[in-house]
Amino acid sequence: MERNRKGVVDDDDNAWAIAVTRKKAKLVHSQQEVNKNKNTEKQKDMKNNNSNNSSSDEDDGGEGIHELSQTEIVNLQNELIQIQSKMQSIKDHIKLRNSTSKQHQHYNTSK
Known part of the structure; x- marks a missing residue:
């Protein structure tokens, strides 16, 4: 964590900032995916209720989204902290x- 002559932070500090930003982005993205999946489930439930319990074999699009478990989310949050x-x-x-x-x-210039 040394600075060059102009006082600019070297790559070590920048690497930490990038790592934190990526962890935050990953956590936010994971939470958004969880919320999106919950909303999709609610919409499907509402659609099923509106169709008077008629059975339909709808494809969910096969997006292959991995929903994080609550434990994984907590672990990511702890790591972020x-x-x-x-x-x-x-x-x-x-x-x-x-x-x-x-x-x-200041000491050197005041001599």
């Missing part, structure tokens, strides 16, 4: 380094 915690500690470390760096710069 751990990554966010690590990201926060990295941000705090960077802030501390920046503040001590500014103090040294």
Whole structure:
């Protein structure tokens, strides 16, 4: 986690940010898929109720969507929390380094 001369964060920090973003996106996408599947089930139930219990062999489109179990969702959420915690500690470390760096710069220029 070193900075170059211009103070730009090197690839380590960027890699963490990308990893967190991907985990969040995966979790959000998974939750959206679960919600979509629930809505599809509700619509099918409503359609079946509206057809006065007539039997119909409708194809669900065969999308092959893998619905995550509640355990998988909880595990992803826990993993995301751990990554966010690590990201926060990295941000705090960077802030501390920046503040001590500014103090040294001020000390050196005030001599």
